[in-house]
Amino acid sequence: MIVRLIRVHVRPDAVEAFEEATRLNHQGSIAEPGVLRFDVLRSPSDPGQYVLYEVYATHEATVAHKETAHYTEWKSTVEAMMAAPRESEVLEVVAPVDERAWRVT
Numbered sequence: 001m002i003v004r005l006i007r008v009h010v011r012p013d014a015v016e017a018f019e020e021a022t023r024l025n026h027q028g029s030i031a032e033p034g035v036l037r038f039d040v041l042r043s044p045s046d047p048g049q050y051v052l053y054e055v056y057a058t059h060e061a062t063v064a065h066k067e068t069a070h071y072t073e074w075k076s077t078v079e080a081m082m083a084a085p086r087e088s089e090v091l092e093v094v095a096p097v098d099e100r101a102w103r104v105t
Contacts, residue, residue, distance in 0.1 A: 001036065001099065002062055006052035007087040014081035015047055021077045022050070028070030029054070034061020036102035048083060055093075055102050 010018045022040050029038040036055040043049035056062045065071055096102070 001093040001102065002056045002059055003091040003093060004052075004054040004056070004062065005089045005091065006054065007089075008050040008052065008078075009083040010048045010050065010078075010081050011083045012048055014078075018050075018078055018081045021074055022052075025070050025074035028068060029065065032061070032065060032068065034058060034064060036099060057099065 008018075019040075019042075026038055026040055029035050034057045036057055037053065038055075039053040041051045041053060054062075054065075056065065
């Protein structure tokens, strides 16, 4: 399993539009067979700071995700909303190792 943490800093005037576009991307993402989780988190102290917490079954699933229509639409929609470039970190899962514990139900 592969975990990706995407840190996003959105301009204050774009927060509402970013959240709307990101909810649509979330809905499409959790329907992908290789996506185990796709959480969108917002900082309570800075409403323009977000973390996308993504868990994929395989590396191939991460590649497939970036080729979907909903992701490419999201990326082009939110690019101009960014206050800074997105930051991405890839992590390996230590626990839980049972894939069922990660699945969105």
